[in-house]
Each structure stands twice: as C-alpha cells, then as structure tokens.
Amino acid sequence: MGGGHRLLLENARQVVLVCARGERFLARDALRSLAVLEGASLVVGTDGFIKAVGPADAIQKQFSEETFEERIDCSGKCILPGLVDAHSHPVWAGERVHEFAMKLAGATYMDIHQAGGGINFTVERTRQASEDELFSSFQQRLQCMMRAGTTLVECKSGYGLDLETELKMLRVIERARRELDIGISATYCGAHSVPKGKTAKEAADDIVNNHIPKLKELGRNGEIHVDNIDVFCEKGVFDLDSTRRILQSGKDTGLQINFHGDELHPMKAAELGAELGAQAISHLEEVSDEGIAAMATARCSAVLLPTTAYMLRLKQPRARKMLEEGVIVALGSDFNPNAYCFSMPMVMHLACVNMRMSMPEALAAATINAAYALGKSHSHGSLEVGKQGDLIIINSSRPHALCS
Template identity: 85%
Template sequence: MDTGEVMDGREEGHRQTNAPNSEAPVFWAKVVQCRGSGNPHLAKLVLRRLSQASTSYRYRHVAPHPSKSSILRLVQQAAAKFTLRALQLFQPKCLSSAECGTGEVELHAWLEGIPQLQRTVPRTTLQLHWDKVTIELKISPEEIYPDGFQGDGCIKAVGQADVIRNQFSGATFERIIDCSGKCVLPGLVDAHTHPVWAGDRVHEFAMKLAGASYMEIHQAGGGIHFTVEHTRKATEEELFDTFKHRLERMRRAGSTLVECKSGYGLNLETELKMLRVIERAKQSMDIGISSTYCGAHSVPKGKTATEAADDIINNHLPKLKELKLSGEIHVNNIDVFCEKGVFDLDSTRRILQAGKDIGLQINFHGDELHPMKSAELGAELGARAISHLEEVSDEGITAMARAKCAAVLLPTTAYMLRLKQPQARKMLEEGVIVALGSDFNPNAYCFSMPMVMHLACVNMKMSMNEALAAATINAAYALGKSDTHGSIETGKQGDLVIINSSRWEHLIYQFGGHEALIDYVIVKGKVVYQNERCGTMSSY
C-alpha cells in the first residue's frame, strides 16, 4: 500500500443510504506512512487487538464509507506491510450536527521500529480515541514476534557455515543464495550526497577544465545558483522521478544507506519540496536514507549571510519542527556550507546550534576551500560529522579526534575541482573517525562508492582495509547509525553486497568494474538488485 493511499472499503453489492447519526458513527480510513516487508503474525495481532478495542463502539454500514469489517480488513492489509506507522479513522463531515455526532474518532496504531534492533524494540501502544475517551493496548515485542523476531530484516547469526546450518537446520527460508567462490560484504554507506535537483551542469565541466575555479563559477551565477533556479521551477513529481533513478543507480553500485541533502531551494517552499521528495523515497524505496536539511547551502541572491541565517532560524527550522511533530517529514541532520563568501563562522554557529536545539544531528560542510576553523567549531558544538576538510588545521584534526567527530572525506570533489587532497593519513594517525562519501551532485557526478574507495586509496593514501571501513561502519557512524548499519553482526540490519570474486579487494582494485563484480545487493534481508548476468560472466 502506498503512503497516503485512501482505501474505499465498500462491500460488494452494499447500497445502504441511511444518513448517519450520533449513535452509529461511520468512518472513512486513510493509511499514512506504511512501509516495509510482510509479517502475517503482526497483521493478525493488530487485527485482533483492534477488534477487542472496538467492541464497545457501534459501527454501521453507510455508503460510501467502509464498514467495520472493511476497516479491519484495511488494518490487516496495512499491518501486513510490516510497519504501520499510523492508521487514522475519521468521522466524516456531515450536513448538520443533528445528522452526525460531533465526536472525532482517531485510531493510532504506532508500530515504530518493529524492530530495528532486538535490544531496542519499544513496546507498542494501540490507542482508540473517541471524544475524550482513550483506550490503550500494550503490545510487547514477544507478542509481535513469538518465534524470535521473525521477519524483521536483521541478521540472526554470523559464523562458520556448518555451525549456521546446524543452528537453523529446522528453519525454512524464502530464498537461499549460494555464495561459493564469492565474497559477502556489508552494504556500502554513502555519507554525503546532494541527489535531489533539476538541471545538470555539464556545461560547467568545460569551464573547470579551462581553469575556472569553483568560486569563480559560483560568483558568476553558476554552480549552486544555477541548480537552485532549475530546482525551484521543477515539480515535486519531476524531482522524485530523477531522485528515484539516482538512488537506483547508487544501489546497483552497492550503496544500501545514503545520506541525502536538500539545499537547492534556499527558500522555505523549495527546501520543503525537496525534503518531501526525500521523505517519499524513504517510505517507498528499499534503500536506507538519512535526510539532511541543507537550506544554508548558499546565500540566496538579494540577502546577506546574516539575513539568510535569520530566515533559517526564525522560519525554516520552526517549520521543520512542526512537520516533524506532525509526522509529515522526518529530518535527521542539519548542514551549513561554512566557507569564505558563503556562511561565516558566526552564522554557521547560529544555524547549527538552532538545528541541534530541535533535535537534528550536526553534519556540515567545513574547511573545504579556505581554512575556516570549521573543525574546531564542529568539535565544540558536538557535531556528528564534518565533510570535506581539505583545508583543516592541525588543531582542528586534534579537536575532532577528541570529540569523536567523524571526518567525511570526499575524494571525488578534490579530484573534480583539482583541490589538494584531504589529510586522510594524518587524520587516521591522530585517531579521527574517517568516513567516505561520493558527494554526488551536479558538480561531482559519481554514484559509485567502489570508485570513491579506489580514489581514496590512490589519492589519499588510504589502505583498502581503511577505505572499506570508511565506506561502511565509519560512514554509518557519521550518520548516527553504526549500531544498526555498516557491519555484518548479529542483530544489525541485513544490508549486504555479494560480489563475484573470492577476494573482496576486487571491489576497490577494479576501478569502474563494479557493474560486473556486484551480483546481489540486499537491504533488510531482501534482494533489491540482482545482476541479470549473475553467474554467467567472469569478473576478471
């Protein structure tokens, strides 16, 4: 069932036209934020509990609204989708209060995170509201998964093949993949992307090759401002369509969790449009997404940095908080482009602190083109991660290491803009948590984390082991998700990449060779990509 789909629950042949009255309220139903894989036991449980909760209230067949049985059937269908975030039943508006009771009825079946991790599964509350009466039913994880959290998409066991076979000798599986001669790796995590935009900038590539700098193009009205103009004009549907295809290409290259930023709107209307597109992909696509509000990606034309910061703090962030509370948009991180000629250190501090105050993780651009002391600021504010860092100071590296603030390095950007490489080796030696990202955007058009790892090894002198860790567990850490993603461990989400090679290093060694190497990409235990020529061609 798609997010926001309205189910017409009329039973076949039913034609009753009696007007509703206060003694027999009628309802129509709308499912919001329904996603995930099937779990029949959960469906039956929610159906049974809903039936128990509703016995004291009368339902009546009144066309064109669904009957009680149709509503229960709707719940069963939605719950079978595994994560029913909210099911709302509303009493419809009637012609007069004499014809229809005024009490609003809402049913909220909050089944959030069932379960992301065995050790953190919350108890679930099923509530039925009628006027000022509330019935709460507590549902424990054991009731939802009596056989040990079946169907949750998490890894059940890791070990030697014979031990695993014995442990699950009596179990049945939907699918078994023979990985003989192959390697199984954690799903790759792309810790920095700008994937929602309209209008490419291929014409600027020739300008860069001719020697134009990033800021020269930016100040001439190109760069971010060019993309902003086209993104503002694009419809939400157009943006979603291109975003979906970009995510699919990232997934085929092995990415199973991607950080996705807004930032090509710069006004509230377009920033929210981009965030809605990201939220829609979260709900409808089999790929992990960490969403980032990046309204401070550039200073809008006609404003100063201070004026832009004031607008973000006074208008954008309060609206994000409101939408988060209503469940419409869930943003994870806040980003600012802290750079000379963009947002200075003071404006950056104000915006990041305001974002942190509403519960967003700090994850921002810093020390890319000029030394700005962004690393020191991020460490002071408790930032989760800072990206770029080509111009980071020695003091900044030390501060990040002490604060356990991740450095998200972007070798594609340094390569495309001919910048000096980030000091990956010094950061690693100082104890900084080094992660990698593709920085996919119109200025650095790269979907492939295997290629990013290759560039990190060649240009930033990282070892292949370091690059793999930076593109999995460390990148997950940079997004605040290392407890659920980034490694193959019991209880973590079952995100995997299976490559057609007996040595995992081929994923990095073969520059651009991932299309022949990657046989399967798996997200939450579900095969989301299978190479059509899997097993029929050599990867060498």
Template identity: 85%
Template sequence: HTHPVWAGDRVHEFAMKLAGASYMDIHQAGGGIHFTVEHTQKASEEELFNTFRHRLLRMLRAGTTLVECKSGYGLNLETELKMLRVIEQARQLLDSNISSTYCGAHSVPKGKNATEATDDIINNHLPKLKELNLNGEIHVNNIDVFCEKGVFDLNCTRRILQAGKEIGLQINFHGDELHPMKSAELGAELGAQAISHLEEISDEGIAAMASAKCAAVLLPTTAYMLRLKQPQARKMLKEGVIVALGSDFNPNAYCYSMPMVMHLACVNMKMSMKEALAAATINAAYALGRSHMHGSIENGKQGDLIIINSSRWEHLIYQFGGHQELIEYVIVKGKVIYKNERVMGY
C-alpha cells in the same frame, strides 16, 4: 554525503572548469549551486522524485544501501520543503535507507546577504521543520551549512547549527573545503556528529575532531574533480579521527559509486583498502549516527549486504569502475533487491 534531489545538470560548467575556471569563480558569477537552485525551484515535485528515484537505483546497484540525502537547492522555505518531501517520499516507498539532511544554508540566496539568510533560516525555516518533524510529515535527521569564505562565515554557521541542534537535529556540515575556516574546531565544540570535506583543516582542528569523536567525511570525488589539495587522511587516522568516505554525488561531482570513491581514497589519499572499506561502511554509518544498526554484518544489526563475484573482496576497489560487473546481489533487510543480469553466451 550526497545532494541527489535536483533539476538541471551542469555539464557546461564541467567544460568551464576544465578550461580553467574555479568552483568559486563560477559560483560568484551566479552559476554553480545558484544554477541548480533556479532549475530546482521551477521543477515539479513529481519530476524531482522521478530523477531522485533513478539516482537512488544507480547508487543501490553500486552497493549503497544507506545514503545521506541533503536538500539545499531550494534556499527558500517553499523549495527546501519540496525537496525534503521528495526525500520523505523515497524514504517511505523505496528500499534504500535514507538519512535526511536539511541544507537550507547551502548558499546565500540571491537578494539576501549571509546574515539575512541566517536570520530567515533561524526564524522561519527551522520552526517549520520542527513542526513538520513533530507531526510526522517529514523526518529530517541532520542540519547542514556550507561554511566557506564568501558563503556562510563561522559566526553564521555557529548560529544556524546551534539552532538546528536545539530542535533535535544532528550536526553534519560542510567545512574547511576551499579555505581554512576553523570549521573543524567549531564542529568539535558544538558536538557535531560529522564534518565533510576538510581539505583545509588545521592541526588544531584534527586534534579537536579526534577528541570530540566527530567523524571526518572525506569526499575524494570532489578533491579530484576540482583538483583540490587532498585532505590529510593519513594524519587524521594517525591522530585517531573517525574517517568516513562519501560520494558527494551532486551536479558538480557526478559520481554514484562508492567502490570508485574507495579506489580514489586509496590512490589519492593514501588509505589502505581495509581503511577505505571501514570508512565507506561502519564509519560512514557512524557519521550519520546509525552505526548501531548499519555499517557492518553483525548480530542484531540490519541485514544489508552485497555479494560480489570474485575470489577476493579487494577486487571491488582494485577494479576501478568494475563494480557494475562484480556486484551480483544487493540485499536490504535480508531481502534481495538487486540481482545483476548476465548477457547470454558470454
């Protein structure tokens, strides 16, 4: 779960949040996602590709070999397609494995209400995506909606996800983050592959996700950055939910590192290191429908792995922020694509 294609960082908003503004205060005042949308709409495809490539490299150096990349800072069809083309270009040119997510319902664009935006997505965006996916110009795997109070309500979310599913996309969306929305119940009903955030999930939502085998993608950086209530990882695990972890890299939560995400999950969500490792690897692959080829070192799967310089694997989680020194090699499809450099004499 990352939002890695954008222009215009939001370090000024980080200062506002530290001074007490909430995520939604800033969003409703026209900042947040809207700020990034304005800058991304103006940016050239080349500029977006160059910054995106650099971000993928930083993720790779932190050990990420398969990454979900969401669009969602365009909102209009033209810019959403620009972002998806940038993701496609990276998919073709770079070694990182990518799962591409259309997130045109990331926010309600200025000048429209949620129902108008929903109609536009269903009547204009999705037919175009279907056409481009069919002729091979892009390869979009998942459909996403930010199901949240003041963004897309449950009904709009249902309509968009259903329409996405009808054109062959996997459902993988943002739900129950800031307010209880019954997103988990909806996702389970629609056969979603995964739902992210879930800080405000209900008990019924947990049970529904467990029986639907719908993965819960928990995002420790966001809960930490926004000082949200922590998602109930322990309860989810106890009830048999497939728990995955994501970095949520985006201009709000500026973190590339899954080792740091695992550390936060252990300390703040009370997961064990083994649970965090499984959540960041095999379960994260499952959340993208890719666990048959990714997420574990097994006969018949793709040879993606990292080699760390340590006596015990747990050091990758224990040494908070230490992954840059620990990771010696990153290997994709059996080929070394990153080797850590040593400074001579130390």
C-alpha cells in the same frame, strides 16, 4: 519444524563482518585488519535483521530444521555489509555539464559560484521543477547508487534555499524513504548558498526564525523526518558566526550536526564542529592541525569526499594525518551536479590511490564509520547479529576486489 526466515546466504569464501564486537566506529589500530569469517553463512530474518552469522557447518546444523524464503549459494564469493554513502546531494533539476568546459578552461569552483553558476544555477532549475519531476530523477539516481552497492545514503536538500523549495526537496526525500528499498538519512541544507538579494546574516536569520521552526512542526506531525542539519561554511558563503547560529539552532531542535567545512579555505570549521558536538564534518581539504586534534578528541567524524578533490583539482584532504591522530574517517560520494559519481567502490578506489588510505581503512570508512557519521552505526555498517540485513555479495573470493 523450525521457524521461517527471509534469507540464507550459504558457504561464502569470506564474510567481511567489518567489526564483530558492537564497535560504533573503527579508528587507529582497529583499522589494521577488519573482522572476517572464512567459509561462512549468514541468516536474515523475516524482519530484515541479521539472525546468525558464523562458520557454514555450524549455521547448517543450527538451522537444519528451518525454512527460508530464499537461499543463495555463495561459494567462491564474498559477502560484505551494504555500503554507506555519508554525503550526497541527489535531489535536483538541471544539468551543469556546461560548467565542466569552464573548469577545464581554468575557472575555479568559486569563480563559477560567484558568477551566479554552480549551486545558484541548480537552485533556479530546482525551484522550477515539480515534486514529481524531482522524485523521478531522484529515484533513478538512488537506483544507480543501489546497483553500485549502496544500501544507506545521506541525502541533502539545499537547492531551494527558500522555505517552500527546501520543503519540496525534503518531501521528495521523505517519499523515497517511505517507498524505496534503500536506507536514507535526511539532511536539511537550507544554508547551502546565500540566496540572491540576502546577506549571510539575513539568510541565517530566515533559517533560524522560519525554516527550523517549520521543520520542527512538520517533524512533530510526522510529515517529514529530518536527521541532520548542514551549512556550507566557506569564505563568500556562510561565515563562522552564521554557521554557528544555524547549527546550534538545528541542534536545539534535535538535529545532528553534519556540515561542509574547511573545503576551499581554512575556516576553523573543524574547531567549531568539535565545540558544538557535530556528528560529522565533510570535505576538510583545508583543515588545520588543531582542527584535526579537536575532531579526534570530540569523536566528530571526518567525511572525506575523493570525487570533489579530484573534480575540482583541490589539494587532497590529509587522510593519513587524520587517521594517525585517531579521527573517525568516513567516505561519501558527494554526488551532485558538479561531481557526478554514484559509486562508492569508485570513491573507495580514489581514497586509496589519491588519499593513500589502505583498503581496510577505505572499507571501514564506507561502512561502519560512514554509518557512525550518520548516527546509525548501532544498526548499520557491519554484519553483526541484530543489525539490519543490508549486504552485498561480490563475485570474487577477495573483498578488496571492490576497491581495487
């Protein structure tokens, strides 16, 4: 009698591996077609990692003596890696439905922000909410994401701005990381907006002198685990100098740089990110040609957010130009009170229609490249032996059903 395993997925019409040679990301020609097996099976071990993937008859022979806690007949279906959402703001209190009417009436994102709404509105409500209230709504949002196929999601703080509330948000994220069945990459985003009564420089001083040292201490004690540092680098929010100071300080304590840049105005955020060794920059609707070239050279991934450009009627980020220049393009939902979308399939669909990405490009951007943006593509983002057994089964013989 052989050993026992967690799961056998048998005889799928297609298993979309995405990549099969240990690639950490896919760019340029590698995006033309993804690695796919026809008529294949996959085995997940009791430790949750993929033990085997291959032709159905070969897997049947190899595992004929072995037992499985669960077997699923996948005839006629497709298996794909779990989707990776590389950018979300899912911890907050207070709806912003009223702002939609303002936007439809012509107000821009920054009009609302400067009038004390937008992020500032959510900050007020999030400061008032208890940790349990925040956890409960966060948990429901994560469940919606999982139902739409997301198995790894980046989750930002950033609706506290003061140390106390930022830590409250990070503890909520940490609790979810420990208790729930979804992978989480935690991002400290204390520089999401300049708090009332402070200048950007004063806010940056507070972050560098007080917030980041506290994160380091709590990380050392094992109380919270933070992966990334983020700044909203934007005209009227954090300028390039303050952004640089905050990101460098985070990097010096071991955090990966992953920040908002070149969204509403050209800020040379892409050039800065490439120079600082950022793992990822999000948005990039206003990125310069030089910024695109610098990101490609630095292997700094571009996290594109189709829901934001759609919601705010912004110009679309130049996905085609980035792809042609060899930038590692990833996708995120940008789920937040202003862009209420849990669904990565919808994000992929918008990327295809509005940003003119091909379906293989969108699928790679929502799997291996999004995992790369989070520094997790060694363990996530493709169906390869030794990787996390995070996967989805769709009731279609063609994987592109997911984003069409």
